[in-house]
Amino acid sequence: MIFPTLDTPSVLVDLDIAEANIRKYQDYCDEHGLKLRPHVKTHKIPSLAKYQVAQGAIGITCQKISEAEAMIEEGGIDDVLITYNILGDRKTARLRALSERVRVSVVADNAIVATGLSRAFADAAEPLSVLVECNTGADRCGVASPADAAGLARRIAELPGLRFVGLMTFPPVGGVTSAADWLSETKSLIETQGMKVDRVSSGGSQDMWHAHLATPVTEHRIGTYVYNDRSLVTRGTCTWQDCALTVLATVVSVPSETHAIVDAGSKVLTSDLFGLQGHGHVLNRDDLAIDQLSEEHGRIVSSGPIRLAVGDRVRIVPNHACVVANMLDNVDCIRGTDIIGPVPVAARGQVW
């Protein structure tokens, strides 16, 4: 039985693998002169954020103020980018408080957000650094055109309490070079208007090994690379051996020769599909598929005899590590076959 002293379902994090993943990508960034700003939304664990910075990351990326608050609590982090339109007086007040503890930058893709930020920082000792978020094809947030980006940059530069520092994008998958073209054009346009574009921030794990092709990008944000997952293995970004996060589950029922039930359902594996079939990969069992999840049940099916017995344990690489890491209060840290102990997922469960 695998890790018999752990209760299941457990989210296992192999620190040896996670640390190797962090070092490997830091080496890649160092080699290519890219600044690395890892996204902590994947792990939400301060000690991993500190390890990322200790290896050479210039700071961290957060998606919510509560993530940033949790990450800096223990010290060791002094530079945070929040890649989200922050809106509302309570949130901007928390942002202001955060900015008095560590160096903070944020993004905006519209004047309403910029105006709200300005209101909170108008009387601050230091202006808030703001990047303009650009839609380079992912069609999520972001200004629609280089001209719009230049217009918003000018607006930000004029607003009290704010400093325009650059551009930020989350490029579409496979869109590293097209995003780079978009950003280059925008940078030139803004510079011809007499403003400086100090930072150009791009991101994404799926094209992480092509990040260096994206001139004029100065910093790259990635999250999933710490843990990796089935979606990245499927894309060829990493191998199963690089997957630091697995879900340990127990077979609780084998109702037929070709199906078994494990105690990991959608409340730990989540229903994220990322375009894949099924709900994760059972390590060392390519013949199995997880074809259905209930909240606490995962159904494993096989084409041939299933070769699983009640009480057996399996390790599942989930489709998407970032959402799985968010499901339980603690992950169980391991190094190979050694159990290190539970570690709280500090930043989970918070509204904002």
Add this chain to the structure above:
Amino acid sequence: MIFPTLDTPSVLVDLDIAEANIRKYQDYCDEHGLKLRPHVKTHKIPSLAKYQVAQGAIGITCQKISEAEAMIEEGGIDDVLITYNILGDRKTARLRALSERVRVSVVADNAIVATGLSRAFADAAEPLSVLVECNTGADRCGVASPADAAGLARRIAELPGLRFVGLMTFPPVGGVTSAADWLSETKSLIETQGMKVDRVSSGGSQDMWHAHLATPVTEHRIGTYVYNDRSLVTRGTCTWQDCALTVLATVVSVPSETHAIVDAGSKVLTSDLFGLQGHGHVLNRDDLAIDQLSEEHGRIVSSGPIRLAVGDRVRIVPNHACVVANMLDNVDCIRGTDIIGPVPVAARGQVW
């Protein structure tokens, strides 16, 4: 702005609606002589469990021991059915401890689970009540045939520390009457072997208004009916006005005339689809669809002009309430337009 003093994304629970849902289904069960045993996995909140029992429920259903432990902590609950194969010495020891505080019953669909339960209860003052889980077509857990059910019932009756008390099933959607036939045949078979079948437990919210057709069922388990959700509205089980749980979200970006971004992504709405298109229903805006989720972004699209501005708030009925209620540490309770306050989701985030 809707509920301007609440931060978003917030999981709102309208207690007026939840309590009305609880009373309405209790009335239905009372009218049809069905015992109601609500499943707390949906809300994981002790005060709601106590309200369910106060209205006439015979006890509660849990899917995990940690849920049961959290529910009985505050008192007011004295009867718990855990509808899961409980396996492993640590879990069965916790089950034993639970059984010394409240009346507990569990299920088993195989002899390995039954043997483990017996080991933990062999020297208990009272035997543990065990129901045989039957696969009536959902193809999740459950013995495969009435003959197998009878065999396992006999085995349970023979094992020290256990008492066979009946049958349990989670029927397939639309399968209330076929499941009833299966259970009737099994009950007869077991009774002809000289054993009593005191309890027959069925469940499911989707066919909740047909539960009375399922003779020989003695008790019905449902969870989602407390909150309801888009999947149940789509199935015709309830209306939008019966949906007690909504996600309050703020529009943070309107990048084009036909798309907007809200601050509710897969880390609050989850990716559960339940066979539906899109990720929830924006209340009072039938013209909108939520076509894509990132972790903290939800993308709303419209066929015509989107008529949303940055800073607007929307209320979203999720596809599946049970998983959404599990995502944040607290839900914000309301009654209509009055804010009651945050309530901890006591049983979330636990391994087992």
